[in-house]
Amino acid sequence: MKRILFYTSIAAFILLLASFKKDSPQAWIRINLLGYKPSSPKVAVWCAKKDATIKTFQLLDATTNNVVLTGNAGKAFGAYGPFSQTYRLNFSYFTKPGTYKLKVGETESPTFNIGNDVYKGAADFCLRYMRQQRCGFNPFLKDSCHTHGCYSLYGAKSGLPDSTHLNIWGGWHDASDYLQYSTTSANATYHLLAAYRDFPTVFTDEKLANGLDGKNGLADVLDEAKWGLDWLLRMNPREGWMFNQIADDRDHMGMRIPKEDSFYGRGYERPAYFVSGEPQQRGKFMNATTGVSSTSGKFASAFALGNMIFRIRDSAFAKTLFYKAKSAYRYYNEKEGVSQTASVKSPYIYAEENWTDDKELGWASICQMDLENGTGNCGNQFDGLMYWPKKEAITPWLGKDTANHYQWYPFINIGHYETAKLIKRELSKPNPKINFSIITGYYKTGIERVWAKAKQNAFYRGVPFIWCSNNLTTAFAIQCYWYKKLTKDKIFEEFEQANFDWIFGCNPWGTSMVYGLPANGDTPTDPHSAFTHIGHYPIDGGLVDGPVYTSIYKNLIGIKLYEPDEYEAFQSGLAVYHDDYGDYSTNEPTMDGTASLIYLLAAKEAEVKQHLSKKK
Template sequence: MKISYGYFFVFILFIIAFSSFKRKEKDQQSWIRINLLGYPTQSGKVAVWASKTDQIPDRFEIIEKESAKVVYSSTNIKSFGAYGPFTKTARLNFSDFKQNGQFFIRANGVISPLLLINNDVYKGAADFCLRYMRQQRSGFNPYLKDSCHTHDGFVLYGQKAGIKDSTHFDASGGWHDASDYLQYSTTSANAAYHLLMAYRDFPQVFGDEKQANGLDGKNGTADVLDEAKWGLDWLLKMHPEKDIMFNQLADDRDHVNMRIPKEDNQYGKGFERPLYFISGEPQQRGKFMNNTTGTSSTAAKFSSAFNLGAVLFKSQDTHYSKILSQKAKTAWRFALKKPGVTQTASVKSPYIYAEDNWVDDIELAAALNFKNAKNDALKYAELEKTTPWMLKDTAAHYQYYPFINLGHYELAKQLDGEEKNKITGYYKQGIEQVWNRAKTNAFYRGIPFIWCSNNLTVAFAMQCNWYAGLTNDDSFTELEQANFDWIFGCNPWGTSMVYGLPNWGDTPVDPHSAFTHLKNYPIDGGLVDGPVYTNIYKGLIGIKLSEADEYSDFQSDLAVYHDDYGDYSTNEPTMDGTASLIYLLAAKEAQSKPKKH
């Protein structure tokens, strides 16, 4: 059988470009970055040309993989200057190409990774990321088919509620926060809320392949709802009585070594771990004290998760729904007990979740009680119109959390006229602040490279998506897509930031995780922290790369990312970031289907 030279050429380039292992191509000076997951047929589609030369292509082509034929050619190229490690960059827009299939982009002799275009490119991605959430379970862990942290926990700082230190409360369950085994109420409540919201807004996207305990087997409930309930059950334990609420379980003494969860005994009381009561007052932060000022930020997140859970479980489990509804009320009152933020505590290091805003949390809780608290919701919305990080080039770790104002969305959906326009206008203000930074570079990157920058990127894409849905204003559609594309490979490093997704592309293989490092267990679906400013990276404690940097060609004075176990700042997966991504992936899958007329 004869093979055309054109087909042979593309085939050879395919082999070179898509070998399953990672390697540095020392002679390559230009690259084409794409969303490795692919693009729906009708969506906007932009690749980024990134070069260490002065070259900008004047034309690019799309080559069909199967036939090796050029099926599209375009000069729709928007040139930009230097960015990060690159001298010249450009946006290659092929939004008008609507053929389904598998392709490559070619420009100036450079071939892109495999390009997929069809309306199923995001199918199953949200459920795939649920694998990581199940793997993060504490109590019974379905991935390990074993139990851990069943002795938690003993109380600290409980004097204000008349609780003696070291009093035991059952706090087993929930999710480990990241690759360590700390558990935070604020991130867990936010994660549970995102999962609940994903099921509420896009139930058709999710399957039922697991039991409530996470093991194989259908149980008549969508897996995402099972996962949300796992989080809610733990939050109920963390708010056992109306005047008792805990902010975290365990602390940074966890970081003494890497181990499998059931080996966790770092706190001087066997396998029991400390429970930090929400006192509304400063607590330990290494050699210092944190800046806790009140009870609102965490307690309001509890209230919101309980309220939404009560609505969604009402038709399935009336008794459980009533419990959640009652707890939502007591959590609301706890939030108002002392307005202010509750920060996390640490014992050995200065690193904490330094949350510094709380009115957005109260707004969300009020929005979910709209009939009784509409005026409260509007009042608090006015107090934080724009999530503060959007106005800045940098911020402290989790300083403005969640990274999106969920209250604006839930409130705007229930308003109309001028009231709705005012709230959606707040979203627009934040988007424009980021756009003013993003429009100057080819990646449309306006998100600050702070710790967990991927979490901010996902949140911002959600905000753009919500703004468009609430207003029918598609002005920021390309900006939204650029942020989504960034997560899945259209970034300077050319890698997806989600472990194992897609399984044919470049994704993390050496994350900062005991599961992979000690046991070589895959952490499917975990969203890693993402790139950080180079000056932040250089100032962090205890980072040492364990292997040669396969992305060394793409590091710069601007930002770094390492797929290396030794870099906890850029390559550690997070539970709450993954939960947010599950919502975004569900939205993308649902919206990729052609609308029925």
């Protein structure tokens, strides 16, 4: 009898499991978990594992469960990634603030908010990650690391013998490792400065310069930008001397909380790679460095913008930045070309191939600096205003299906935006050689190339799934925003929003790509980070790398998942994303991507204030 009861129980359990599988969800509604502004496009994506047809959707008040809107589901977009059918559910015309959810049949979305304050404080929240990435004194740990300076490499031809001790400290760790790169740090510094310049009312003052609690009369975003500027100054100690990176891939000896590392054969000193303009080590090979321009151009633009921001706040510091910007710009012309990063053990580097975009941004920034300081009006340089933009009219990855790691960096041509603003400034002065529409046309053409791919799927996804795809997505959304701001043309506004929504959950995996944002949403919990894995510390505000092509994932070295994949149902032959610390390709946060996101979040928050002021 006991045996009969046992087998009966087993059979019942198997049937129960089968019923669970049968009744498991087959459709989902993906939304922006952070919410929507009343005035912005509001679109969710319904996606299903089976080829089904839907006609309508409902918007429900999440508090009362009452239907407040019934909308037309529109056209079917067909299969995408793991899904057999997808629809875009557009409820943009609904503007009443509140808490809601969407429903199609029995499928409901997570709850979300519509309101003018949905993005309030988000940019400041992401600054938490930047502070946590600080090298030298780390305010999160209330401890110091990497304080023993560096020793030089590749500078002998410029009068700096190899192994010379250098007093370089500070800056940010690049990602979950503790390497430090001038290119990513200068780009991050520029974005933080620009975020304050363009949206000063968004940021608060809750931290001291060292990152600890307190007020110092300076917005926290400027404290963080200055931390970057101070490090860049140490990386450019005198004219003709500039360093491209601190440490190398020997850093990857294993996960650890930042400390004094002894991996490099000189006690606790780490190598500092000189910007030599010549090929340097890349594992068993050499990198493809051709010149100094890509790095020096980024230095020049960060220093110039820093001068304009700190000119009134700290005149002595601003004066130093003024001369450093000029010096970096002169060094730019020493040997035109690109500086790639170095590695010792592995083939993975930042393989940047473009540099004329850095020249354009450096030139435009210094020209603006001269105008602001009254030290020049750029003279006859305006006659050649169209020269550098033509050199990289369209950022090369736009519209492409793939690219090498950081092959075209920054991921959009920031110089076009700054050049276009200079042209606007000069339009009051007749000059037939200056054509504003050509510059904005470059942005438009780039957006159209991505749109040609994106319009074919319900997520409006046209950004390739290469390493750091979230960084590309953020940068592309900024390009759409800048095009709209420069031209007042809103033709790409829904496309811009779709890229922003992707970052915060309107993607096949239904997860935000920012740790802890929003607080009540599905966000990364097990990123590739020693802070979370070893210290069990939150990495609030960190933007993770994002999904990659499945073909890339399968060919990476050392990838291993340590926990069951909670997103297994949404992986596909197209792309994968894992919230697992073993996946450094999709779930590692990056400092420069987070800095770009801070700019984008500040723009989104500021748009609300601009919209409300126009209504008054």
